[in-house]
Amino acid sequence: MPDVFISEEKTKSSKLKSSKTKPFFVEPKESERHRLPGHTHNPLAAFCYYPDFVRFVNADPEEKVVLLLRRHPITNLQWLVTAFLMLLAPSFFPIILPYELLPPGFQIILPLVWYLITFAFILEKFLSWFFHVNIVTDERIIEVDFFNLVSREITDANIDQIQDVTPRVVGSIRTFFNFGDVVIQTAASIPLITFEAVPNPDKVARILRESRIEEEQEKLEGRVR
Known part of the structure; x- marks a missing residue:
């Protein structure tokens, strides 16, 4: 027997609740990645969304790279x-x-x-420009400071440890070429991670915020790896 006595407001609220349980940040399929804005096969790219064949030290087997960043080429x-x-x-x-x-x-x-x-x-x-990279995965953010062939420093923090993301574009040159710093405050042992002089800082900040929301949603739904 149909529930004719259920109010319209309740049905609307139930729809809203069901829509909230959907993932906020949906990972694209393998065949769709090459059509994404920001995706490129250029190995010298300073901004690559869902890059191909990127590997780094201590990566988890199921960890997927969402964003690969270098300093804007104009800094060279x-x-x-x-x-x-x-x-x-x-x-x-x-x-x-x-x-x-x-x-x-x-x-x-x-x-x-x-x-x-x-x-x-x-x-x-x-080499200092090429290997000095910032990586955003579906689990954490990573900053690789490459000093020389025998010296490097790797800093990382989990996505759910991100507390605040602030893009900073200062100066006419940075504004014209659309690059700047992305300052990330975290609850990790290193409280401040800075992506320096990266392209599209506003877009980078938005991706980080969306990743944090998705990580929180995964915790609520019990989908955390």
């Missing part, structure tokens, strides 16, 4: 200009240095040594 402009000037410098050696007083062998070795120093400078700066 300063050292790129320096590297360009260093590459041009040997052409001015005969003007600056007393080349005619040097033995012929030194006149050849000196530019080669300079180019080796320049190459080492470029490699160190590129």
Whole structure:
């Protein structure tokens, strides 16, 4: 027998309750990822949403990377200009240095040594940018500080430990190119994690907030791994 005496307000409230139990942040299917805005196959991308083939130290087997971030490419402009000037410098050696007083062998070795120093400078700066990454997974946030080939520092915090997310875009250059810092306050042992000079800081902050809400929803529904 149909429940004709149930009020319309109750049916509406029950619909609202059922809608609240649905996941807030739905993970896209594997076939749909390449169509997502922000998804790219470029290995040098500074912003990649659901990247492919990303692995990191101490990753859980079922942990999935939601966001991979690097500093905006425009932040490399300063050292790129320096590297360009260093590459041009040997052409001015005969003007600056007393080349005619040097033995012929030194006149050849000196530019080669300079180019080796320049190459080492470029490699160190590129690796520092490429491996200094910020990762957001479905379980935690990770900041990798890459100092050199033998020194790095990894900081992480669980998604449910995020207390506040603040995007900061200061200055005309950052506003024009749409990059800035995302400051994350956590309840972890390290209370402050900063994603420095990342593209689309507002979008990054929104993804972090949505991930936190989804993690809280999983706890309520008992879906926590």
